[in-house]
Amino acid sequence: MADKNNLIVYCEYEDGKVADVSLELLTKGRQLADKLGIKLEAVVAGDNLKDIEKQILPYGVDTVYKFEDSRLYPYTSLPHSSILINLFKEIEPRIAFMGATSIGRDLGPRVSSALHSGLTADCTSLEIGDYTDAKTGKEYKDLLYQIRPAFGGNIVATIVNPDCRPQMATVREGVMKKEVRDSNYSGEVITKEVNKYTRPEDFVVDIIDRHVEKSKVNLKGSPIIVAGGYGVGSKENFELLQQLADTLGAEVGASRAAVDAGWCDHDRQIGQTGVTVRPKLYIACGISGQIQHIAGMQDSSIIISVNSDPDAPINTIADYVITGKIEDVLPKLIKYYKKNSK
């Protein structure tokens, strides 16, 4: 008899390492499973999965489902979808999480469509709570609150999934915290037969070439970030941000508006549709403070806002506010840093 109605996390991996986003989801999943009094499960599909559970179990995982087949790596949509669809039919999870990555966002919708279960993308918070249907008055206990920014980040919506299971959500990397529960946590490992869950015709998409590029940008790991928004005004002024960053040993980030304007590459975008960062120091240059940006940097320890608009919304969350033009302020900051640092 399969164990049913638990919380399951789809674990991604690359180079033999389980993705951070999956471990973050396991951490959150453990908390919620405790609250609900249910088990935490994980599913991993790929090749060379020997001992992969050693990376997964310490997060408090009670069951790991392993699907091992050389055709399952690298990821393609159909076989991984079939595995989840058929596994979910069998174990009927109450809740399922996956990373809001190019894999999770490819896989999640396909699975939710086949199971007619709801899926909420890019959640920033996940909680358990009750819900009363306004129309029917029907009450639901212990639903998953799937909380996410919507409408370009200007509102935050709490989404529930009253009747369909599993309640599915994706979360971006870096949004949840990663924390080992117990390095000796003991859980069960169940190896599944891939052919029982997939069809031969699932393997129709061939990956003929694959260049794994190590990301040149490490915004998440940088203790100092100099970020620019639309108020920077030009690509030339954006160069000043780079100079300040080089001087301070920082990385350059950008708001969506600056990326859309073509002043900065997309992989440097900070905010709801970019990266979430928590640096020691965040210098926001010409960033007005649209909520979708603030959502991705509000946990920075110290925030300095440089803006010609003294009433820029971002100033309300800043520790230091400098009212002035980028081309005026930044060179001075560079000059005084060089003068005062040893």
Next chain:
Amino acid sequence: MSLNIIVLAKQVPDTRNVGKDAMKADGTINRAVLPAIFNPEDLNALEQALKLKEQHPGSKVTVLTMGPARAAEIVREGMFRGADGGIVLSDRAFAGSDTLATSYALSAAVRKIGDYDIIIGGRQAIDGDTAQVGPQIAEKLGIPQITYAEDIISVEDGVVTVKRRIESGVETVKAKLPLVVTVNGSAPDCRPRNAKAVQKYKYAAVPSEVAADEAKKEFIEKRPYLSIGEWNASTVDADLAQCGLAGSPTKVKSIENVVFTAKEARRIENNDEELEGLIKDLIANHTIG
């Protein structure tokens, strides 16, 4: 081989340029002040379709959108840039659709179109940023999908080759037609309007746009290429239980306007003394240096 290409497009409020007046006092969105635009990544998708049309003479590009009759604007825009025609899927029954109900309605419309080789859409729409509708349509049609596409390199002998841009790098994949491809914003921009196409299609309309104008109605009836399809739930044989709110597993429990707790900010004057003081403080407390 000529191709029947469907481009999925959405008319969206321009959430990238939300100004101070975009939110009403009660915290709801003042849609009236936000311009309605062609969803940016759907334009990237249209460009891929038009490129395929050039490579495969005789191909046909049909823009399919779901929304109010006003969404005919983006079908026309598509035609001005090189599409051959389009369909607006519009019905009150679709109101309140989540991504699943939306993909159900659109997949019903695709089935009604029937003859298609490739369906191309943007990766996601800027009003929801979910990226779900493309893969969900693929699943409902029982065909493969390739998401995060940056370039549809070629279609040869029923096999499409696509370059994908994903976090970890670049992948080139091959798959058989028919399939769904969703296109990233990193793909080439869409070509601009073509003056000849604008001349040809400027009076193109859906029936409800010209319903009150007999002369226009007759003008379009005589020129079928100006007629944009206007379909509803019954045209596409949609099961109403799967449409709109009824067909949406997800419900919105609550919506909040985002308010951040304000900190007590220190104002630094833009002069040498105060800026140097700030730098010295940050060095002293080991924030920098």
